[in-house]
Amino acid sequence: MTNILFIFSRNKWRSPTGEQVWRNHPEVAVRSAGTSPKARRTATAKDIQWADVIFVMEEKLKNRPKAQFTRLLEYKDINILNIPDEYQYMDE
Structure with a gap:
C-alpha cells in the first residue's frame, strides 16, 4: 500500500479532488491537507x-511544506502536478 498526500494551501478544491479521485484505489491510501x-x-x-508520495498543485506551493516540515521532508520528494488554481471541487 502506498500512502499519497495531496497538499494545497487551503485544502478546499484541488487537493480534496485528488483525494476523492484516488480514495477507492485498492493499492493506495490517500489524504489531503493544506x-x-x-x-x-x-x-x-x-x-x-505517513506519506510515501506527496503532491502539490503548483511549483510555488512546493516551498510551503518544505519550510514548515524541513527535517521530515529531507528524504521525501514533493511532486508538482502543475494544476492551476482555476478548478472547483471535482471539476474535470
Missing part, C-alpha cells in the same frame, strides 16, 4: 511522516 491556518484540514507532522 498549509494555511485557514485550511479545511491543516497538514501535520504525522501526515508528512
Whole structure:
C-alpha cells in the first residue's frame, strides 16, 4: 500500500479532488491537507511522516511544506502536478 498526500494551501478544491479521485484505489491510501491556518484540514507532522508520495498543485506551493516540515521532508520528494488554481471541487 502506498500512502499519497495531496497538499494545497487551503485544502478546499484541488487537493480534496485528488483525494476523492484516488480514495477507492485498492493499492493506495490517500489524504489531503493544506498549509494555511485557514485550511479545511491543516497538514501535520504525522501526515508528512505517513506519506510515501506527496503532491502539490503548483511549483510555488512546493516551498510551503518544505519550510514548515524541513527535517521530515529531507528524504521525501514533493511532486508538482502543475494544476492551476482555476478548478472547483471535482471539476474535470
